[in-house]
Amino acid sequence: MLASSKVDPLPLEYFIFSGRMIALTLLHRVQISIAFSRVFFLQIAGKDISFEDIRDADPYLYSGCKKILEMDIKMVDDDILGLTFVCEDEELGSRKMVELYPNGKNMIVNNKNRDNYDNLLVKHRFVTSIAHQIVGSMSAEQRNVLLFFWTSIKSLHVEGFGGLDSKLHIYRTSDSHDCLPSSHTCFYRLCFPPYPSMDVMQNRLNIIT
Template identity: 50%
Template structure:
């Protein structure tokens, strides 16, 4: 190859980035080798990287006879979901999932979307001690070093990896994101001081101070630091050496960078290596073979944020309205005008609850309503005016009777936009 030809090639692709990304999304196939592209993320954008990453999952089949069936008691959501998912052969999870809650008639994709959201919230609930939320961004999580208090914690990390991979495969936004230290380990990459800023702001600040201190001051041993770390386990403090003989090695101006690096590695790598490994194993169970690290390496952290969390923007009523069609109602009917006026006056939280009631989607894709699987629909029902709206979440349908006044409609919508009502429905 001519000297410099490869760099010229990539330079041309960077100049033609927009066109290249369109071609990737339109024509890239699962059978193609994409590694050469994935290694040069600067020639791709979010849509093309997401497209290439999603092709690392098996293609969902529509064979309803082979779906992995789950019947879950809401009061035992986490424990029963664990049994269904962690003990399943990975091949059976590739086909698809059929989800039903006990004593409820609802079935179908809407219920499955609700289950993904609820089980993910349970997995990442700090009270369950599996994951730790970052102090500066409570949406971000990494494995809890203290999770070992539960003898089954590693099996739950395998389960967690499978659930997150399945949510991605089914294109369900679950409302959580990973911290950088977790993301980098899943990608098999090194963690630096700057990477821990969100996960542990206090440790980050302390390490920065140690590195920036006057050499004479730190060489005076005024800090009294040695190559050890104090770890709390079951209410007691345990001293762990960061390297052999660490108790006898004093931190000074010559070895402080090594000390900081070892401290970070122990805190964010060694102490959670088993949970990360088991999460990665569970995630890999859902991917095509051998692509776990490649999946994460092919994405930026922000890409994964958008895929897992979805849009961080407030729900846009005009976008919502533009992606809604009507059955037996016309856009000019007073009930439709009242409806959108009421929605326009709702709080951000009320809109989220209404959207969840209507579709079982709590977090929109990053593209907004355009990214959903279909249009939304408003149907005219024949129920009496004293009845509340109902929903068929599988088909994104909201149904309500022709209420005689805006005040009555507002009262009915107020009832279903209460969190405990909108997030526990039984329609299909």
């Protein structure tokens, strides 16, 4: 039940861009009527995030974590939940198990460690899983090339991605994994063949950029 959340994690670029916009508004003393979530502020401040902080950001995950903490002690210690310190991530259309703690697959969640389990799960969901992204390792020049390849736009509007005419889309094609990614710039679509690994995908993107 807690393996994954229904809400997709925000990309690292979102926090970087939003942080820059906040800095500009502070620099020029511009007031904006926008309310940011507690999780957002904690992340840009480099603070730790606990499950209590995600109440509004991810109600589904918050509810699951809270139920674990509220369960009867004996039920938890009797391993009714059948949980260990692992969670599931989706990568390239497939599911993979990720240990939240060294040797986590052999650590049963019980009454004494369920607080730690909840917090590690939240940390993975909001911090660890988005810490290393494909585009994040590219130079600014490479990102501009990728943006142009994807949308035929050479640079972002002052409003960032929100200023685009459409959302960016990623599609999976039936092309051979030997092929490079393709795009439909009119519809802001970036298309990937079913690459066998993240490293192969990174290599193909590097060729393009």
